[in-house]
Amino acid sequence: MYIHIDEQPIFFDVVGEKFRIDGPRLIEKPTLIALHGGPGFDHQRLRPDLDQLADIAQVIYLDHRGNGRSLPSDPGTWTLDRWGDDIRVVCDLLGIERPFVFGNSFGSLVAMSYMVRHPGHAAGIILSSSGAKYDFASIFAAFERRGGPAARMAAENFWLRQSPEDLAEYNRVCMPLYGTRPPTDPHQAARTILNLDVARHFLRPGGELQRMDLRPALAAVECPVLVIAGREDPITPPEFSVAVAALLPAQTTELHVFDGCGHGPFRDDPDRVWPIVRRWMGALTP
Numbered sequence: 003m004y005i006h007i008d009e010q011p012i013f014f015d016v017v018g019e020k021f022r023i024d025g026p027r028l029i030e031k032p033t034l035i036a037l038h039g040g041p042g043f044d045h046q047r048l049r050p051d052l053d054q055l056a057d058i059a060q061v062i063y064l065d066h067r068g069n070g071r072s073l074p075s076d077p078g079t080w081t082l083d084r085w086g087d088d089i090r091v092v093c094d095l096l097g098i099e100r101p102f103v104f105g106n107s108f109g110s111l112v113a114m115s116y117m118v119r120h121p122g123h124a125a126g127i128i129l130s131s132s133g134a135k136y137d138f139a140s141i142f143a144a145f146e147r148r149g150g151p152a153a154r155m156a157a158e159n160f161w162l163r164q165s166p167e168d169l170a171e172y173n174r175v176c177m178p179l180y181g182t183r184p185p186t187d188p189h190q191a192a193r194t195i196l197n198l199d200v201a202r203h204f205l206r207p208g209g210e211l212q213r214m215d216l217r218p219a220l221a222a223v224e225c226p227v228l229v230i231a232g233r234e235d236p237i238t239p240p241e242f243s244v245a246v247a248a249l250l251p252a253q254t255t256e257l258h259v260f261d262g263c264g265h266g267p268f269r270d271d272p273d274r275v276w277p278i279v280r281r282w283m284g285a286l287t288p
Contacts, residue, residue, distance in 0.1 A: 044070020086115025
């Protein structure tokens with residue numbers, strides 16, 4: 003399904019009904035907007051993991067502007083500001099009030115952009131494997147801890163040069179180190195769409211990922227935030243998430259760092275992660 007923002011088709015999909023039947027009553031469930039990583043990927047990177055939350059929320063998967071199944075767009079609009087604003091516009095167009103927003107990896111950056119640019123709009127934000135400022139020295143050290151000198155070299159070459167050969171070597175050596183256990187869905191990668199142009203634009207040396215610094219705006223965030231991270235994550239090391247949580251208002255922020263987990267801890271240890279997410283969302287749902 004598509005909605006149009008500034009005449010740009012944005013793809014979204016829905017899992018779960020909005021109203022739950024309870025005898026003679028209909029109980030309205032909150033909406034959870036799921037923001038995928040990448041950039042460039044589509045929402046399949048989050049499925050079927052987040053589908054399980056459809057019993058407590060209507061889950062809306064969004065392919066960011068220019069990403070995945072959303073149609074090609076002007077590269078000048080591939081910015082965190084625009085992607086963050088798109089979340090608010092999607093809510094306005096679909097009549098969504100007080101959503102929960104789940105962002106993983108790059109999706110967490112979009113979620114942070116949304117929450118600092120539209121304070122108080124969300125019921126709550128879940129930041130998974132996030133970072134407000136990327137410290138690449140820490141990233142290179144984390145890859146070396148996980149995969150030795152070869153992994154550090156592949157990471158340095160990719161992030162500092164990004165030639166096609168660097169990308170191929172990074173995918174071969176570094177990507178398998180993101181998680182700590184094999185994927186539970188062996189077909190997820192085959193279903194996934196990737197727009198490499200968006201990835202190159204955002205991740206390139208001197209691009210927005212390497213320049214961004216969301217730290218100064220975090221203290222003014224008005225909604226509750228749940229921050230989750232994996233202790234063994236090499237691309238967003240846990241200290242990134244700890245720093246994010248420390249900058250957010252303490253009374254409305256909750257942090258969990260999961261031992262034995264990598265990037266996207268809900269994939270490596272769903273039995274520990276999802277009960278925390280469910281409890282946190284339930285406490286904020288009327």
